[in-house]
Amino acid sequence: MRDDRAALTRLLSTVRYEVIPTATVEDRVRESVPLDVTVTVTASPTKGLEPTLDLTERLAAAGYRVVPHIAARLIASETHLERIVARLVRAGVEDVFVPAGDADPPVGPYDAALPVLAALSERGNPFPRVGITGYPESHPSIEDDITIQSMWDKRRHATYIVSNLCFDPRVIARWAIRVRRRQVSLPWFLGLAGPVDRAKLVAVATKIGVGESTRFLTRHPSWFARLAVPGGYAPDGLLRNVTRALRSHDVSLTGLHVFTFNQLAETERWRQDLLARYR
Template sequence: MGGEGFRALLSGVRYEVLPAKATEDKVLAHVPRDVVVTVTASPVKGLEPTLDLVGRLAAHGYRVVPHMPARLLRDDAHLKDVVERLREAGVDDVFVPAGDADPPAGAYDGALPVLRRLSELGGPFARVGITGYPESHPLIHDDLTIQAMWDKRAHATYIVSNLCFDPRVLGDWVGRIRRRDVTLPVHVGVAGPVQRAKLLTMATKIGVGESTRFLTKHASWFLRFATPGGYSPDRLLDRSAEALTAPSAGVAGLHVFTFNQVAETERWRCAVLERLGG
């Protein structure tokens, strides 16, 4: 790994965290204020833990991006209340996925209606992120996920790609969306230097129902993390270098899934930056 391109990707990093009891202390202890922190939302626990943590981290001076899954919003009044709370906390950037709540909490079963409603409300946030799927979505054809990005482009300002472990797939996907004239900047989703034992502990803390769903959906992740030499963020980035740093790729930075291994993730980033600086 080397070059100015990767320095820029690592300098413009985003850390995704889960709203657990110890998350605030971990972020305060290990994450510099210039690193963007994104906070996930739980289909079981709802938006409240996310909104609470976002407010506290914003008060500490972080630029915080809440996940606002469409399927967790009960109705228009709930959406307006969430928007108002986030604006009062100084939040100007939100990430709007469809979410995994099944059944949905209310009328919104996908991200596009929520994105349209935000536009109708005057665009209360300067930045709005949507999801991209480099690896096939389990329920949606690849062409439809790219079409969905096209449909959402008028309401969004950037894309966050879901986790991908295959550098070829990642590079091909970036090329495909650009050929389809999806021009929004992409924050590439990568897993940090995750330890399998801690990942299993984190999955357990998410909640029994969610853990089962998480493990079922992402069994291949655990195989990659468990196999000696099976996953390394350095290796993935090395092999993706040409695709991710090409000007035509429009990659704005890395979105690192920390699985709340915040200290380990920041140590890894600093070590890579130091090597690149050398």
């Protein structure tokens, strides 16, 4: 349908690419990512926030809109948070993403995202845009009702939601409708795994650390298995189906948050191919 094509074109034009701060990713971004695509930088529970902040500064200096992931459980103290804020403001960062993070135990006093979000509000909201995580599928350690309630609690401090990876369009649609019924009206970016080769994913997983790789694969085993099946996972199919599932509901998507696993050339080629097809 024409409306679906228009919606897909809009979403593909409002996109964020998530990258992992490795030694080669800066060059990959510069080679493959247009300056009008926002780049978000993850945080490692084993390496801390320093690689995230370093890469954010370099990409911002190169002219990109950069969104660092400020994982709450990696913030060592209130003073550390103040230093992080000052550093990012100096770099011209206007958008941060605040998840709880996977560090266990936390390295400091923050064990969840909400206290960090509240602390940023108390400091006068130094960043005009602040993102939080949504969970279409059950969180491995948090009840569904609590995750929805958490978004309600965070809504005063945040400006948008990014949904975590999910590969069932019906589950995503039901979650989005449920969030809106709970009067959480923040703009929503659909978390979408980009096109990635299984062997390349394994290589990236090795670089980011065995523990983190294990956590990711534990959370998303069905997706990893699909990579080995001919004609398996296709991000464009999931995107079309989510758009259709939400067509008759008053739930609109703001854009896409693409988990690239640093396969940036492949991801950008996929996006441009779809844009050419839908226009």
